[in-house]
Amino acid sequence: MNNLSGKVVVLTGGGGGIGRATAELLAKQGMKIVLLGGNNQEKLQQTQEVAAQYSDCLAIPGNLTDMGFLKQGIETATARFKGVDVLINNAGVAQNQPFEEISPDDFERIMAINFRVPFFLTQLALPYLKRSEQATIINVASVVSHAGYPMQSVYTASKHALLGWSKSLGAEYYKENIRVHAISPGGVYTDMVKISRPDLTADGMIMPEEIANIVLFFLANRGNAVVDEIMVHRVNKQPFLV
Numbered sequence: 001m002n003n004l005s006g007k008v009v010v011l012t013g014g015g016g017g018i019g020r021a022t023a024e025l026l027a028k029q030g031m032k033i034v035l036l037g038g039n040n041q042e043k044l045q046q047t048q049e050v051a052a053q054y055s056d057c058l059a060i061p062g063n064l065t066d067m068g069f070l071k072q073g074i075e076t077a078t079a080r081f082k083g084v085d086v087l088i089n090n091a092g093v094a095q096n097q098p099f100e101e102i103s104p105d106d107f108e109r110i111m112a113i114n115f116r117v118p119f120f121l122t123q124l125a126l127p128y129l130k131r132s133e134q135a136t137i138i139n140v141a142s143v144v145s146h147a148g149y150p151m152q153s154v155y156t157a158s159k160h161a162l163l164g165w166s167k168s169l170g171a172e173y174y175k176e177n178i179r180v181h182a183i184s185p186g187g188v189y190t191d192m193v194k195i196s197r198p199d200l201t202a203d204g205m206i207m208p209e210e211i212a213n214i215v216l217f218f219l220a221n222r223g224n225a226v227v228d229e230i231m232v233h234r235v236n237k238q239p240f241l242v
């Protein structure tokens, strides 16, 4: 098992379900946590308090879709912790609207947070990742990176884009010892699923802590065997169907 203590992780979407569970679990390993961006300051602060029980944790609230904020955020994080070893692109927004009602603003907002932000945040973090011996980028994609769900046209397109880019990124940077992983969950019991899938109940849903365990698996098992993407299904859904 890789020793993660003292390594620096920058995580987006830290105020939410998967982000909070991941921040807590990685802080328990002694990782230094940067919670980058959050449109709900109270939720971000709650996560910061949870993670700070175990390790150093810096919360930088703000709108991730603002390029200036991203740049400033990476500068603030690296000034405090002197580097970045792991970047987890986790923040995302869901959608539950008919295709013909999507406005250009909806389109821009969803594509921005789900795809443009990971893309350009990774560019900003890359100079620091290149200096790390354990450089890892984890993109939280979705089963909709593989399938088309009704009422989720832009969300689906954004997650296809995220997964496609993850593949290209991994192929481009593996020679520089940078690992790129994508996690594609089905329904996880967080605030998001209540918006995107109001038809689902908590019964049989994936828990955010289960996704956090997969993140830890990627980071702790850095050997010759590389899992590039992992799909994670709800227990009450037919396996092998997205």
Ligand code: NAD
Pocket: 012, 013, 014, 015, 016, 017, 018, 019, 037, 038, 039, 040, 062, 063, 064, 065, 089, 090, 091, 092, 093, 094, 113, 140, 141, 142, 143, 184, 185, 186, 187, 188, 189, 190, 191, 192, 193
């Ligand atoms: P969540 O709604 O609890 O968390 C999403 C987080 O993104 C929140 O902390 C929110 O503050 C942040 N965010 C959104 N827009 C932002 C912005 N403009 N600036 C800063 N922060 C912003 O949902 P979650 O389920 O924990 O989602 C985490 C990731 O998992 C997302 O990328 C989502 O697409 C993905 N995912 C979730 C599910 C599911 O069923 N919950 C399934 C597959 C994939």
